[in-house]
Amino acid sequence: MVIDVSELFSNKKMRKKIQLDLEKDEFFYDNEFIQFSKPVKLDLILKPSGDEVDLIGSMETELLLTCSRCLEVFPHSINIQLNEKMSKTLKSEDEDIIFINDDRLDLDEIIENNIISMLPIKRICNKDCKGLCQHCGINLNQSACKCAIDDVDPRLAKLKEVFLTD
Incomplete structure (x- = not known):
C-alpha cells in the first residue's frame, strides 16, 4: 500500500x-x-x-x-x-x-x-519439539519410530566389530 x-x-x-x-x-x-x-x-x-x-x-x-x-x-x-x-x-x-x-x-x-x-533465528513450534527421526524421517512429536539407534563413526566401525566377537 x-x-x-x-x-x-x-x-x-x-x-x-x-x-x-x-x-x-x-x-x-x-x-x-x-x-x-x-x-x-x-x-x-x-x-x-x-x-x-x-x-x-x-x-x-x-x-x-x-x-x-x-x-x-x-x-x-x-x-x-x-x-x-x-x-x-x-x-x-x-x-x-x-x-x-x-x-x-x-x-x-x-x-x-x-x-x-x-523473526526468530531458529523457528521452533514449541520448546519441547522432538523434531524428525534422522533415519526414517518420522515426526517424533506425533509417533515413535522403531529405528535402531546405532550411530557409529565409520572410522571406528572395525573397533566395534572387535568387541562384538567372543
Missing part, C-alpha cells in the same frame, strides 16, 4: 493518522515464503520533524512459520512498535532514514522489513 505524504513535507504542523487492517498473503525472505494468517493491523501517526517525517505507531499480525525441527507449520504472533524516520533527501551517513521518492511512502516495504527484523 502506498501513501501520499507530500502535504506533510509542505505543512510542518500537520499530522496524519492511519488506522487500517492490511490484507497480505505472503512475502519471500531467506529462501522461504513467510505467510500471513491474519491481516496486518496498523495504527500509525505521521508527523513532520524538520526536513524529515516521523512514523510512530504499532503493527500487529500473525505469521505462519515452518518449524526448524519437525517441519510443521505453526502460528507466530508479531507485535511491533514502529519508530521510523523518512526523508526526501538521500543522506549517506544515516542508513536508518527511509528515502521517500515522489512523495509516496510504501507501507509494504516498512511492514516486511520490520517483520524480518523480528
Whole structure:
C-alpha cells in the first residue's frame, strides 16, 4: 500500500493518522515464503520533524512459520512498535532514514522489513519439539519410530566389530 505524504513535507504542523487492517498473503525472505494468517493491523501517526517525517505507531499480525525441527507449520504472533524516520533527501551517513521518492511512502516495504527484523533465528513450534527421526524421517512429536539407534563413526566401525566377537 502506498501513501501520499507530500502535504506533510509542505505543512510542518500537520499530522496524519492511519488506522487500517492490511490484507497480505505472503512475502519471500531467506529462501522461504513467510505467510500471513491474519491481516496486518496498523495504527500509525505521521508527523513532520524538520526536513524529515516521523512514523510512530504499532503493527500487529500473525505469521505462519515452518518449524526448524519437525517441519510443521505453526502460528507466530508479531507485535511491533514502529519508530521510523523518512526523508526526501538521500543522506549517506544515516542508513536508518527511509528515502521517500515522489512523495509516496510504501507501507509494504516498512511492514516486511520490520517483520524480518523480528523473526526468530531458529523457528521452533514449541520448546519441547522432538523434531524428525534422522533415519526414517518420522515426526517424533506425533509417533515413535522403531529405528535402531546405532550411530557409529565409520572410522571406528572395525573397533566395534572387535568387541562384538567372543
